[in-house]
Amino acid sequence: MSVIDTKKWLKETPDQLDICRKLKAYFPHLKTGEITKHLNSFGMYKRIGKLDEWLEKMEKESIYEFVKEEEQKLKEEWNGPNIPIFIFPSDMNNRKIETEYKGRAGLAFHDKLFLFLSLNIVKSNIKSVLIHEYHHVCRISSVSKKEQDFTIIDTVILEGLAENAVREKMGDHHVAAWTTFYTDAQCERFFERIIYPQRDVSIESRNYSQLMYGTGLYPNMLGYAVGYYIVKNYMNQTGKKTIDLLGTPAEEIIKRN
Known part of the structure; x- marks a missing residue:
């Protein structure tokens, strides 16, 4: 299983609840409304406009085929799992997605992956977000710790590894904007004074998302930026590549501090 033909779904009906009913089989423990809310929070369209133009772009530029080809390369290189990939329009009214995120967003689970793409998306930006999100899938399947048991340290390293995979495969100019928000x-300092003292914060804690995204009094995209720095530094020190670190425990990577 690879790229699901969500174009067909959208042609039948773009209504979000109808779409999420089709996704119910992939989220057996969630209600349809909960699926909708969760996907919305990560960048899926809410009220869709210009659907015909979006579908035309997907078909004219063979976007679904492109994603399938790129996923197959990553799957072979990283010995990754075979998962369904769902492509939907992004929330094109979300200015942050359109500008800072270059018209795309993504969401990964251990057994599925979502890409939310803008009407103005270009293939290089699709490739970078696919690398990032599919790396999450491979990382989660490679470590012994279950995702529900992740602490803030696990996720900081998860994000850092994924974006360093983008850097490794595509170069510095294709990494996310948040990698440049702060100096080394x-x-x-952020790691030593904020992240590490709260290293046992669990995925269930409200402070978890605040630390990762830098909301409240924390610096913007705190956990992501720190994770990128830590992993890049570790890779430079050890000479190890993305594939070498897929199963490396987060605790080992942060030992360099």
Whole structure:
């Protein structure tokens, strides 16, 4: 199983509840409304406009085929799992997605992956978000710890590894904007003074998302930026590549501090 033909779903009906009813089999423990809310929070369209233009772009530029080809390359290189990939329009009214995120967003689970794409998306930006999200899938399947048991440290390293995979495969100019928000010295201080003292914060804690996204009094995209810095530094020190670190425990990667 690879790229699901969500174009067909959208042609039948773009209504979000109808779409999420089709996804119910992939989220057996969630209600349809809960699926909708969760996908919305990660960038899926709410009220869709220009659907015909979006579908035309997907078909004219063979976007679904492109995603399938790129996923197959990653799957072979990283010995990754075979999962369904769902492509939907992004929330094109979300200015952050359109500008800072370059018209795309993604969401990964251990057994599925979602891409939310804007009407103005270009293939290089699709490739970078696919690398990032599919790396999450491979990382989660490679470590012994279950995702529900992740602490803030596990997710900081998860995000850092994924974006360093983008850097490794595509170069510095294709990494996310948040990788440049802070200097190395700032990231080091953030890790020592904010992240590490709260290293046992669990995925269920409200403070977990605040630390990762840098909401409230925390610096913007705190956990992501720190994770990128830590992993890049570790890779430079050890000479290890993405594939070498897929199953490396987060605790080992942060030992360099």
